[in-house]
Amino acid sequence: MMHLCPQEIEHRIDIGPRNVSMSSFLHILEALNLDKKHLDEYARKYHRMLLDASRKLSAFHINTERMRKHEAVIINEYDDGLVYADEDHCISLVNKEAARILQMEKEYIVNKKIHDVMAEFEKLSVILEEDDDSPKSASIYDIHGKKTVVTRIHVSGDTVNSYIYTLRGIDSIQKLEKEVRTKLAEKGYVTKYSFSNIWTKNRKMKKVIEMARGFAATEKNILIMAQTGMGKELFAHAIHQASPVRKGPFVAVNFAGIPDNLVESELFGYEEGAFTGAKKGGKKGLFEQARGGTLFLDEIGDAPLHVQSTLLRVLQEKEVLRVGGTSIIPVAVRIIAATNKDIAQAIKEKKFREDLFYRLNTFPIDIPPLQTHKEDILYILTRYLKTRYGISKRISSSAEQCLLSHDWPGNVRELINVAEYVFHASQGARQILPDHLPEVVLASETKVFQRSESLLDSSFTQISDTLMRNGLPTEMIGQLLKIIKRREGKLCGRNSLQKQLSKEQWILSEGKMKKTLKLLKEAEVILVGRTKQGTCITAKGKKYLQYISDLSSG
Structure with a gap:
């Protein structure tokens, strides 16, 4: 308003814009003996300013109310109970699920201290202590007869700290886990066996099992070496079942059963249009599907050399690049590999990468063939008949000789097939005789008779x-x-x-x-x-x- 200042005043100070009321402006005009028409002009500007401010305030209020409603809908639709507390642990927000779990009205909870609310319920155990590395803590409470996990998350701000509490019943957690397991089972990504399914009376085999059990407790790579039919996949299932990632998927791939030109796309996935016949939207590879669990690489000795190179990089970097893709995808997965081949010989013949062998062979497991622990032959046969068909039969001495003299090139898998044959051939008989054995085993009987x-x-x-x-x-x-x-x-x-x-x-x-x-x-x-x-x-x-x-x- 410097233009309203009288000309005779030589020394002027500009104090910048100021909010001046209508009455104050009138007093200024009178004091300076100025024309009152300036009041009408100022009133019009003042009114326009008020209208503009009012419109902005109204729009801001509408947007704020819309955001508040959206926030309320989101919070109340959240499956877990949610409680928000300030740095003094005073509750300012509660969603419907939290009120339902606590069986309290929202109005009763708001403005109370969270500790006062939870003091009404028994703390059963602490499952996660808050520390410097994690701002999260969790405990189990008995809330109206139901075990409930209460998790506290410390939210640090520049000036204000606050806390978010989540409440979830253990039964709902178990239900969610069951749904996840069901989905994994539908894909076949679950384990079927544990270490109790590996039958043996042999001291060396028991030592191998205990070693595998110890390895399972880690998340390191394991290489299983055994002849065909010795249960390499059974061991892999058991190791996953006893491992820290047992709740994750168990995904198996057999290199002997995949054409060389499809191995990479199966393992690492592909993007849409990566090749002729590629699915729309692309496809996740087995590494991605096994994320958070175990990937079993069966018959790794049959993997093509070009795939071995890519596989080595994935194991080193723990990330994959889909075929035809440009984005790196991190994959945290536990690797169990198995082979019936002589890897040392394959390395000499340049058919297997030595660096990949050392990457896989962190924990080696060497399963001895069945013919080296023959006390398991009769034990597995009789136990299989008892477990599978609920029958117990004595094995005659001559039948025993036939079974023990056989070389068992197919190992335990062949023995299980013989057990199936024996079950059907010996129906009606109280004991198992040579006549109940297949011809391939009876050929061993001829050798026995010839030798004795x-x-x-x-x-x-x-x-x-x-x-x-x-x-x-x-x-x-x-x-x-x-x-x-x-x-x-x-x-x-x-x-x-x-x-x-x-x-x-x-x-x-x-x-x-x-x-x-x-x-x-x-x-x-x-x-x-x-x-x-x-x-x-x-x-x-x-x-x-x-x-x-x-x-x-x-």
């Missing part, structure tokens, strides 16, 4: 002596075995055998016939089925019949 022919003759002599002591001549037994052998595949019950023997002039009472069959069965010469299943001759019985025939002709 004198022992076998001694066994047959003992059988004949036992039968003679019970009044059963060798000639009659030979005739009976011929009848059973001749009727192989046909119904052959006790009464039928009595009639056939009588035709050969051997008359036996029902009791004598029953005793004869019992003795032959105990000698593992015949199999006696239940009810209508009848009687049949065993492989040992056929050899015993040949033994009797040779004695007669000699």
